[in-house]
Amino acid sequence: MYPDDLKYTKEHEWARLEGARVRVGITLFAAERLSDVVFIELPAQGAKVKQLQTFGVIESVKAVSDLYAPISGTVVEANPALAEHPELVNQDPYGQGWMLLIEPADSAELQGLLSVDDYRRLIGEPVN
């Protein structure tokens, strides 16, 4: 459940290059550790985010955590569905549970992120 085509952060966010833009969410590992997500605070459209700086807050029945941007850039869209349905993050973390669509300042920043194998090692999962 850790797709090969994604890049990962040590803070358990994923990034997917979609054309010139980057879609961002949190990994299955993070979603499972948090358990039921009840609230997500995301930046507004047009906000600037910086790589590995916080861009929002995720709250579950167990904990509250900061969200870290995998890449610097401008927020094109924040997932509007999460306001009413934060549970999408648990149900479909790589699909409907996405958080931000970012116009990257420099997409080369993606190269500095973890590959799927590096990420699996980080969380103690067997590497294919």
Added chain:
Amino acid sequence: MTPWTAHKYISLTEADRQHMLRTIGVPSVEDLFTDVPRSVRLLRALDLPPVPSDAELLRELRGLSERNGDADRFACFLGAGAYDHFIPSIVWHLAGRSEFYTAYTPYQAEIMQGELQAAYEYQSLLCALTGMEVSNASMYDGASATAEATVMARDLTHRDEVVVSSAVHPEYRQVVRTYTRHLGVEVRDLLHQRGVTPVEMARDLLSERTAALIVQQPNFFGGLEDMGRLAEAAHAVGALLVVAAADPVAYALLKPPGEWGADIVAGEGQPLGNHLNFGGPFLGMLATRQAFVRRMPGRLVGRTVDTQGRRGFVLTLQTREQHIRREHATSNICTNEALNALAAAIYMAALGRGGLRQVAEVCARRAHYAMGRLAQIPGFTPAFEGPTFHEFVLRCPRDPEEINGRLLDVGIVGGLALGRFYPDLGDSWLLCVTENRTREEIDRLARTLEAMR
């Protein structure tokens, strides 16, 4: 070390002390103090007068306390943030019950359902009074609640400037500055004009940088603000409207801030069933819209159901708070004024909508009678023209501080000499008339002023 002597209020005997010392393995009480340097210790007996009898002691203390003036014996025309309203006996009869009257605020849902339900009712009643959607379980006082609202507005808007009307209580404004000084928030003063906040000047000061416009209703001078247009001006630039309240009793009569579009209402709840208490403990109120609840500081009690479907009350949304969110918390406040909030809840429930409105009406009528009566005295004129609730400002023919001194001699607490906060209002005197002031007292004040030479 002073030798141990038995005392009627300390139940410990010499045998008890020896027993405790043996248990912890220390030879003498003196050994417990070895860590305190001798140079800072008082190595002799306290220099106290001979022990009085209980009767003598009570007589002396009574004599001391009678040197205080209080609003029961003096006719109090002082408001300015603390209000002498009548408190029905039931309020403190119930609030003083031992189930409530504890030394600390109990939040354990397992054993404190009564307390939590009371807090929930306080929140609900405060929302009804202010026209807001959600209230916290209370804070320290009006000044700190206004400051908390300022920080909340900054967090909600991600903006770093607030515009504060100078018709907001001067002490609230000072506390706003203290709270925000190290948060990089710039506090800009909006000068009142003829006792109210000028809308046009507000528009000039408000910008895309403004997190909030802070006004008070009724304002510090007792005047009514042009709330609709002030709300419009704030919202036009995306700023929030924070409404400070010094006496929420007014909202039983006036259109409440929520209906004017206020985003946060913060202020003082003392006038709701709480005594003057020498200036504290008071009761900080903070209410807002549902959409902003996660940025709200302070404790919040919610209603829920248990595993068997029964109604229950618990602290809720605690992830905003410092013990969970640490440095990201909405505020460092982790407590509230539970007993004072309880008194406010009982007060509001006891009076009901109609009763509270009656209190507000009597306040307004008596204050307007007083203003008319006092303005007939040569040299005394209303300083401002607009409508007022239960406070008003008079210009005086002599120093208001001097007038106050002379009134005290005849058992009257005069108004606030405004020069203390507003140097250009040195001849101005802020008076308050609640439902507790009788027509006779107002006439006596007028006659005393007439006779002053």
